[in-house]
Amino acid sequence: GNSVTQMEGPVTLSEEAFLTINCTYTATGYPSLFWYVQYPGEGLQLLLKATKADDKGSNKGFEATYRKETTSFHLEKGSVQVSDSAVYFCALEGSGYIPTFGRGTSLIVHP
Amino acid sequence: EAGVAQSPRYKIIEKRQSVAFWCNPISGHATLYWYQQILGQGPKLLIQFQNNGVVDDSQLPKDRFSAERLKGVDSTLKIQPAKLEDSAVYLCASSPSRGSSYNEQFFGPGTRLTVL
Numbered sequence: 085g086n087s088v089t090q091m092e093g094p095v096t097l098s099e100e101a102f103l104t105i106n107c108t109y110t111a112t113g114y115p116s117l118f119w120y121v122q123y124p125g126e127g128l129q130l131l132l133k134a135t136k137a138d139d140k141g142s143n144k145g146f147e148a149t150y151r152k153e154t155t156s157f158h159l160e161k162g163s164v165q166v167s168d169s170a171v172y173f174c175a176l177e178g179s180g181y182i183p184t185f186g187r188g189t190s191l192i193v194h195p
Numbered sequence: 196e197a198g199v200a201q202s203p204r205y206k207i208i209e210k211r212q213s214v215a216f217w218c219n220p221i222s223g224h225a226t227l228y229w230y231q232q233i234l235g236q237g238p239k240l241l242i243q244f245q246n247n248g249v250v251d252d253s254q255l256p257k258d259r260f261s262a263e264r265l266k267g268v269d270s271t272l273k274i275q276p277a278k279l280e281d282s283a284v285y286l287c288a289s290s291p292s293r294g295s296s297y298n299e300q301f302f303g304p305g306t307r308l309t310v311l
Contacts, residue, residue, distance in 0.1 A: 088237075116298055127199075128238070128286070128302040173237055181293040182251050183228070183300070185237035 086111040086178045088186035093171075096192045097164055105159040105189045107148075107174035115176040117141075117150050117157040122171045122188075131159075131172070169193045197221065199303035201287050207309045213275040216306045220268070220289030226250075228300065229262055229272050230286040238286055244270065245293060277310045284308070 091106040109115065119131040119141070132141030137152035146161045157174060174186040200219040208214050220227050225246050230238035241260065242252040246267040255262070259278070264270040274281055284307050288300040 120300075120302075127304050128288075128300075130299045130301075133299065175237075177298050180251065181226075181298065182243065183240055183298075185230075185239070187235070187237045 086115070086176060086182070086184045088174050088176055088184055090172075090174050090186035090189050093188070093190035094192050095189060096194070098194050099166055100163045101193075103159070103161040103164045103168075103191070105172055105174075105191070107157045107159065107186060109155050109157065109174075109176050111155075111176055111178045111184075113179045114152075115178040117148070118175040118177070119146070119148055119157070119159050120173040120175060120185075122173070124170070128173065164191070164193045166193045166195055199287055199289055199301055201285075201303035201306055203306055204304065205307050205309075207311065208277055210279055210310050211276040213273065214277055214308065215271050215273045216285050216287075216308075218270045218272070218287030218303060220270070220287070221301055223291070224289035224301070225267070225292045226290045227264055227270050228286075228288040228290075229270070230288065232284045232286055232305070234283070241272070250293070274308075277308075279310050282308060282310045 087110045116135045118133045120128045121131045132143040134141040134150040140149045171188045173188045227244045229241045232238045241255045242262045243250040244264040262272045284305040286305045287303045
């Protein structure tokens with residue numbers, strides 16, 4: 085079956101540091117890939133998505149590139165802010181349009 | 196535009212009792228999802244509806260869980276009887292439809308269930 089593996093958290097950074105959260109997946113065919121974010125006390129919301137190989141999703145300074153050869157969709161941001169502190173979930177939608185989520189990675193940004 | 200509504204927000208029950216959760220998706224969204232999120236884990240899909248038909252319920256424990264989406268709008272998820280391991284946040288989400296152009300999911304605030 086489909087699966088998503090994310091790096092363990094928490095990831096702790098200082099403000100303006102570079103962020104990478106690793107995500108790899110297992111799926112047949114060509115799934116759509118997503119990053120969702122959950123800010124403290126709020127529901128999950130879509131951060132960015134990519135639907136085919138080599139696509140780059142971007143939003144709010146975050147980027148992720150769909151790499152089919154390495155089955156990866158790593159999330160990056162050049163300069164994090166305290167307000168980016170949240171839990172980040174990598175997800176895929178595979179054949180049959182069935183979604184699968186990773187465990188989530190907590191990001192803590194210190195001033 | 197109103198978001199996905201869920202109720203109740205919190206529920207505490209004894210094991211072997213029954214409980215029901217309600218979800219009202221975004222108006223016009225054809226696809227509705229119920230997830231179970233155990234503390235420290237990602238959301239696990241329980242059931243997916245397209246309009247009022249079930250698309251996937253392969254991870255729904257059908258001996259105790261049931262869900263329906265009458266008229267393709269609101270949905271209810273029921274647990275009967277509850278077990279301790281059912282303690283989790285139950286999330287409802289909706290999307291305009293299925294397929295890569297429509298598959299952004301919009302999540303409700305969730306219902307936190309505690310089974311004692």
